Amino acid sequence: MSSKQDLTRQFTAEEGIIHIGGIEALVRLTMDQIRFDRRRGLNNAMFISGYRGSPVGMLDANFIKQQKLLMQHNIQFVDGLNEDLAATAVWGTQMMHTVGKQKFDGVVGTWYGKAPGVDRSGDALKHANYTGTLRNGGVLAIFGDDPSCKSSSLPSQSEAMFYHVGIPSLYPGNVQDILDFGLHGYYLSRISGLWAGLKIVTNVADGSGSAIVDPDRLKFITPVVELDGRPYSPEVNLGMNVRKDALDMERTLYYARLELARQYARENGLNKVTLPNVDAWLGIITAGKTYHDLRQAFMEMGLDDDALRRAGVRILKIGMLNPLQPDDIRDFARGLEEILVVEEKRPFIELFAKEILYGTANAPRIVGKRDEEGCDLLPFHGEFESDIIARALHARLSRKTRLESAEAWIRRLDEIHSRNALTTLTRSAWYCSGCPHNTSTKAPDGSIVSAGIGCHTMAMWMKRGVVMGTHMGAEGAQWIGMQPFTDTQHIFQNMGDGTYAHSGSLAVRYCAATNTNITFKILVNSHTSMTGGQEIMGAEPVRNLVAELVANGVKRIIVTTEDLSRYNAVNLIGNTEVWHRDRIMEAQKLLAETEGTTVLIHDQECAAELRRQRGRGKAWEPEAVMVINERVCEGCGDCGEKSNCMSVEPVQT
Template identity: 40%
Template sequence: MQLRQASLEDKYLLGDGQVFLTGVQALVRLPMLQRSMDTAAGLNTAGYVTGYPGSPLASYDVQLRQAQMLLADNGVRFQPGLNEDLAMTSIWGSQQGEVRGDSKVDGVFALWYGKGAGLDRSGDALRHGNLAGSSKHGGVLLLLGDDHRAESSSVTHNAEYTMVDFMMPLLNPADITELIEYGLFGIAMSRYSGSWVGLKCMHDVVESAASIHITSAPRQWQIPGDFEVPPGGLGLRYPDTPLAQEARLHHFKIDAVRAFARANRIDRPVWKQPSSRLGIVTTGKTYLDVLEALDDLGITEERANELGLAMYKVGMPYPLEPQGARAFCEGLETAFVVEEKRSLIEAQLKDLLFNSPDAPAVIGKTDEEGRAILPSSGVLSSNQIGIWIGRLLMAQCDDAQLHGKLRMLEDREAGKVIPLAPMDRRPSFCSGCPHNRSTVVPEGSRGGAGTGCNYMVMWMDRGSVGYTQMGADGVNWIGEAPFSNRDHVFQNLGDGTYTHSGLLAIRATVAAGVNITYKILFNGVVAMTGGQPHDFELTPAVIARQVLAEGARKVIVVAEDTSRTRHEGMPEGVDIRHRDELDQVQRQLREIKGVTVIIYDQMCATEKRRLRKRGQLADPPKRAFINHLVCEGCGDCSAKSSCVSVLPRETAFGRKREIDQYSCNKDFSCTDGFCPSFVTVHGGELRKADVVENGVAVHLPRPPQLPLDRPYNIVLAGVGGTGVITLAAVLGMAAHLEGKGCAILDMMGLAQKGGAVTSHLRVAAAPSDVRAARIPAGTADVVLGCDILALASHEPISTIGYDRTVVLVNTNEAMPGDFARNRDLSFPGQALRKRIEAASGQANVTYVDATRQAMQSVGDTIGTNTYMLGIAYQRGLIPISEEAIERAFEINGVGVALNKAAFRAGRVAALSGPAEHAAEAGGRTGVDEFDLPALISHRESFLTDYQDGSYAARYRDFVDEVRRVEQSRAPGSTELAFAVAESLAKLMSYKDEYEVARLYTGGEFEQDLKSRFAGSYRLEFSLAPPIFARRDRTTGELKKQSYGPWIFSVFKVLARLRRLRGTMFDPFGHSAERRGERALIEEYRQTIAHLLKDLAPANHATAVAIASLPKGIRGYGHIKEKAIREARDKQAQLLEEYRGTAYPAAAE
């Protein structure tokens, strides 16, 4: 097949033809097209774009920045707005130069962008601007980011009634093509009517991608012949008065808007026959949902005519153009208005037809008798819409075919009974994110969540509750404080929010005299919406001067790199402390009356990673590594760092920890964990498999070709930040290269922060065959579960159809961010499988350990998703050619060789068959792999190496006695013996200086290290030996110190001296810690012996619980001491319970 010639630059540079682009990119191209049209018309205009990012337009300014030179070359100026209402005011200003006679150009067409919350806060500026009007050769278009699902917002938003209140026309595009066409139309309408115009930008449109036809040819707008513009025109003028502005708006502008819409047929009948009885009236994204619903019902235009069905597509839902609407409704019995959220078109249509003879019944949110039909909350699905269309049609005709289709939709909507998801993959702070540490509050204090990334503390058990709208962070405390028993709170405030409007919140709390400590989280970028730079030069020193001027009582900067912060011209009296001192700083400031401020200075981890990849920031030539043999699995490293790159490692001794070297952002907070298992590897590089660009798949057979007689639905589900969205875009580009139709919709929300992310990809034989980008419930053809936990979440699993969808599942058990807060979190692999199989049917699911196999194939887990794509492709599940896919990798330009190799390796795996099912148990190895005899033998052998054979024999003798008694008192049970076998071995192999040294020098550690790292490297150890380490003056805890490679020689000597353990010659054995560990062994033996005396079936479970308590005693030093105290408290409770169920044992 001949592939289309295409590049990433086509989206902006191709004049006429088919381009692949996203909705956001279409909005970048929009002002350039407008300037081109003006130039062709002989106008010397300029474009002006300003606003503030927010979902679903979060990436708009990122794309504008990337195209800034191109925009400038096309006479378009992009100016970030600082916040939405100030940006709105500058939009107003862009129209004034033409009127005042000072303009360099004939006119300025202006685009404002923002999310719903930004529109709400900009009401005053918007009212003033719209009343004043737009200029003759300028025009104002507002890009209104509407988040109907609250996917990345604290509340849902829909702009319709805001536009109604301001008497501003609203355009509602259905797809990316209309996004451009309606945008150009809106600017033309604004020029003609003098009104500002809103363009509704919904997630399903602006965050979708598609192959569309584009043209740079000038649009020929029709000037209304049935509207007379009043003397003086309708545009902005000077001087002007409020009453004159109001009169123009009420009596002329709205009529001009309707006339311009009528002349240019922005609203149009899709189908209409004289015999039509039921008419559907719809708009925007919902129009595509209606088309999808009609497809499901088997209704084509011909079939619609048979059934008496008509349809009217409204492009401008406010104000509704009356002549076209009346003409459509003539002869209908019922007009069914299908629109999301509150009724807007329905209400206007009812007003329009009121008192009209022979007017149809108008229904939508309710029927003629007030019964609910379509909800005004949430979002509508094509299934819901199809069901109501089917019912309304069935009420006027008894059609067997339609009845069967309706039953199918009703069954699909009812859904399958599948098990609930046992766990969620919630968004988390990125690896190395400053918020992992900065958002922690001292014990006994309360914190407030802020806008942006730090909002996620709400589900992180950090004593942070409540939030406000952006910019008012902490102001809610003004109203609560006078009536609260609490004297002080902490409040997070991101630097993006501070720049936007947050400084006013600080001013307000100073004025109110409340006690609050603001933690201004200075990360250097607006991290939540894409890492954009601040709109002006902002540094910790600038912030410090500002908040001091506002009246802050005390300001302290807490920094990752205090030396860098000191060189930034900090005001006098501002202390600079290291981030390790945050807790002390917070405790100090919460005692000060009034407003205090902590400026936490550390760069956004994702931005660090980005700059390092580009060579713009030094990449520290070192990595953290965990010796899993020494690790106790206590979780202190996670408690200190909250880092998602600290992963569980299942071993024969239970769960330990390891560092995911591929996601690690080198923050090194994990190394603060009080544990000698951490090693810093200086130099060297990660060992990777060779990436072979050509070879393995050259002679692979082509899979069977899928017929594209209907759109083919592909769903990708995975973890945000791992390339799922990119892979969907690559497949979309590949379909575009083949001349196929395609549409992509990415479901992210906060998911880029390690949460679940889903991409919908629809491929069709031609672009015109694709309806909505969103795949309806139960209609996916293939689902790639790149992460099993993400796949089991509601969004992707709802697309699975029983016995319809083929599901490919990666069995890798990647823990969610909750693992950082729950060291014993159990991954519910089997429960997730049951949920997936219940949705699809067991025969339709294939499991593959894709992460491990991709790592073995290409040496990097980032190849996992592409590896799975290769498997799906070779099985004939992807209707795109390998040539197009590999060419799309090349066009994308990132990791080309690796992605090609992973794709081909996946194809090879698909041909091998059984390899796809190799990981039915998830690839885990751990204690659960042992039966009891094997466990005892394993631990006996270990204790022999730990000390000697005699020591090990004591262990076996005791466990054998427990086995004997358990069999006599609770026949058939081995749980108690198993628990004792694990727990006693753990207590007897306490990790003293000798054991740590032995576990470092026994060979396994070095082998593990060499399997992960290549080249020349140097090791640095972090240790706190009790007889040498110093204590922290604040906490009293031992402090870790760094030791160079020379300590390895000391380890070797210590390992050989382990026979001294417990003797009078043991220099370490006299410490309180070591004496306590030895005493604990004897205490445990005595406790178990006590339990055995009264053991019976009734108390057996309690005995097992008591015997298992030492498994929770983990860690070193103060961590272990705390665990021992907790175990003893728990044991006391269980012993009381045990005594309550005990009864005299039978004679043996």
């Protein structure tokens, strides 16, 4: 037997049990869809595009890593410049019938993006969803939600946006669900003419587990829905600029296509009663990752399925959040006195469950975020953990029955939470050793500095004058609305080259067009370091960046760098100078005194990526090193203060 390990088995095995991570499962899913099509005799291709960001921040890197396998499945991955342009590119796969002879029977589309990308892509998603999908195509939109704000500017819950644009949302709770719900999403998209959404939260993306793979594991049932007395068959309608066609698209969306999605969920069992109990009085509805948190809470409370049945509990796990299947809810509610909806963030399932059951005979009481008296029960904010859920479960169960193991667990939680937390040293987020932000985020004393999205945001807790910030791509635009009403004449705005390429260039143009007194400090470090160190789609060499800025009306530009020799043969247009980074403070003062919009470009590569490249022998080794003589060092700490470098550690002298 060969001892050689197959490092791609999690992607290639077509039968058996595999161990796979959440992001890897999304990569495998795309190949599974093409395999599914091939078994049905379709010679299909797939196009994937999107934009990185937690919790799907490394999805693009994994697609690139598996490029050879993707090519074997006719899958083309193209990194997105930003989310809405990527969504539009994916939309194009469902217009293939308009441009002559096609190379394949159909092209499947896959889009991905984190919650802010969903927000900014609403117009593209709505237009694409309204116009429809091709019968041999279909589109899956993978949207990443970060409920605990682990790596985001704000916590997120994106299913409401998908509801707004009319895209059904499936919510997997583990890697098995990703593979299963993902295939259902592609199939649903084809038969309904809708895009289908796949909600991925941080714990699912970052987690891993075992999954069963089998070509015959899933069966796909196509429901029949009538419109105007005839079975409805979706067609792509690209006439959204014609009022009649646009209104017809809206009509079919709500009376046929979303109804197909509802019936698909019903006939394919996407919503499952995982704990049936004909004698139950309390029904619990939950979905996705929260379902597993619920199960964890019950386990910690000492309640297995038999104990839960004796306590009168029934559980429904929702697979399709939107549209919520009304018959599944009505069947589940039959005979219950109460339904507890356990879901993170603001109520979503709870609202639709109330709408479905309102006015029906013997409808159970529904509680979730608040109880029947309006008192808080489950939080609107943060991420759920089993402890939070356990308290709500105990509050409802204890009204009918006494469960000693549950009471003991709640007492233990109370005892744990009553302890005085030990004061421990915590390591704050900081710049990597050698990070160009150690230099680029410094500003002259008394300056007003604005942050945005990127590693430079960490300067907010480094006493560097950062007092405000914006969402991605709008950095600096807020000052246009502030400047007329303050005595402050100028601010600095930090921005990375990744953000500039994504959408930030528009904010620079806006400031230049309004002759706003602002200096953009653009770090050119060649990578989107915060989301995995990927190369920047659409990145420009500094020469081209300078030309673009000058063309857009920027009044003065100074480039700072640690290596002036890189610019010996580079011609920069306009009033552009290249200075050593030692003069960065002088450069900022000069730019701040210049009326209008100015730019400081700090050209220095990401230190973490540079170290990786050096380890692979693909980057130069530094010729100059700094040595601190410990025998004469007085331990003043000035070296650490000036360098802001983690690797400068104090020693006893």
